[in-house]
Amino acid sequence: MxxxxxxxxxxxxxxxxxxxxxxxxxxxxxxxxxxxxxxxxxxxxxxxxxxxxxxxxxxxxxxxxxxxxxxxxxxxxxxxxxxxxxxxxxxxxxxxxxVRIQVELIADIFAPEEVDEIWITFPDPFPEKPKTKKRLTSPQFMERYRQVASTNTIIHLKTDNTSFFDYTLGVIQENGLSLLFHTYDVDQHSENSDFVSIKTFYEEKFRQKGEKIKYLKFLLNNTSCE
Ligand SMILES: C[S@@+](CC[C@H](N)C(=O)[O-])C[C@H]1O[C@@H](n2cnc3c(N)ncnc32)[C@H](O)[C@@H]1O
CATH class of the missing domain: 3.40.50.150 (Vaccinia Virus protein VP39)
Incomplete structure (x- = not known):
């Protein structure tokens, strides 16, 4: 080290x-x-x-x-x-x-209904099929978020990765969750929006490679994803 x-x-x-x-x-x-x-x-x-x-x-x-x-x-x-x-x-x-902790343990640090909104920014895509459970928008993670989320919790996702983005759109659709907004290119939207104006370290790296930045938000409602 x-x-x-x-x-x-x-x-x-x-x-x-x-x-x-x-x-x-x-x-x-x-x-x-x-x-x-x-x-x-x-x-x-x-x-x-x-x-x-x-x-x-x-x-x-x-x-x-x-x-x-x-x-x-x-x-x-x-x-x-x-x-x-x-x-x-x-x-x-x-x-x-x-908090330095695995996201898997989220229900150990928050009580039911304690979290009002969730952002997931440039998550590791885990492209290999056997690892889809590790994706932070997989149905397994949705269940964990549901254990701590308040009613009407919105989840936001920003990513460069089109496959991950489409995978998440699929999870939302297959589980009857309410998609509130999505775009395949945040730069088509107001520079003032939260999802455009704040750029993370990984976002800057992906932008330098010419990747388009995608964004979506959806409601984590109370129906089970599994
Ligand atoms: C590609 S980086 C993005 C970091 C930051 N959001 C950004 O946009 O610059 C993905 C981050 O997610 C963290 N991460 C991935 N899986 C995780 C998990 N299960 N629990 C906690 N952190 C995790 C990694 O440690 C890493 O810092």
């Missing part, structure tokens, strides 16, 4: 808004589960979660735009997340937190 990575890991541990709960703590019960709004954010604002947040530009970008909402970025890679956590710290943001 590089010295820089070690420094970032060490600094993450000093941030009051950075959490990396281990297995033992999750087993005992994560103390903020069901209490994020009261005990951490100290307000009753809607809670927006970004899954696979990487360097956290989307989480901090939305949090700057919407001070009347709370934001939590989730990812496994602490060295990447350090960037977002550092930005939130330097900008004294009070509506941002990061």
């Amino acid at each position: 590089t010295k820089k990575k070690l420094q970032h890991f060490a600094e993450n541990a000093t941030f009051p808004h950075f959490f990396q709960p281990g297995f033992e703590l999750l087993k005992k019960g994560f103390p903020l589960k069901g209490k994020w709004k009261n005990d951490f954010f100290h307000n009753n604002h809607p809670l927006v979660v970004e899954l696979g947040c990487g360097k956290g530009e989307f989480t901090t970008g939305l949090a700057t735009r919407y001070p009347e909402k709370n934001f939590i970025g989730i990812d496994l890679k602490g060295a990447r997340m350090w960037r977002g956590a550092k930005t939130a710290h330097e900008s004294r943001m009070t509506n941002v937190a990061f």
Whole structure:
């Protein structure tokens, strides 16, 4: 591991808004589960979660735009997340937190109905057929999100990957979920929209390769996906 990575890991541990709960703590019960709004954010604002947040530009970008909402970025890679956590710290943001955890464990850190909105930004596409269950928009993940989602939770997806985008449109259709909007090219829409204006690290990389950026949003309603 590089010295820089070690420094970032060490600094993450000093941030009051950075959490990396281990297995033992999750087993005992994560103390903020069901209490994020009261005990951490100290307000009753809607809670927006970004899954696979990487360097956290989307989480901090939305949090700057919407001070009347709370934001939590989730990812496994602490060295990447350090960037977002550092930005939130330097900008004294009070509506941002990061949790280093597998998305699979989302129901261990949030209580039923605690999450009001979900963003999935440039998820790993897992193109091989046997790995479709790992896709963050697979029916298996929808079931996990349903365990923590409030009524009318909207899920947003941004991706460069057309196959992943079409796969997600298929999951939405096959499971009778309500597609609210979709576009195969975000640049055809207002530069002011959230889904156009905030660009993540991976988005910039894909844009440099000439990829068109796709976006959709849908309602995670209460019918089962499995
Ligand atoms: C292609 S990167 C995109 C990062 C960021 N959203 C962006 O657009 O720059 C995908 C991210 O998802 C994270 N990820 C993938 N599967 C995950 C899982 N099951 N749990 C937690 N993080 C995951 C990876 O660690 C990685 O940082």
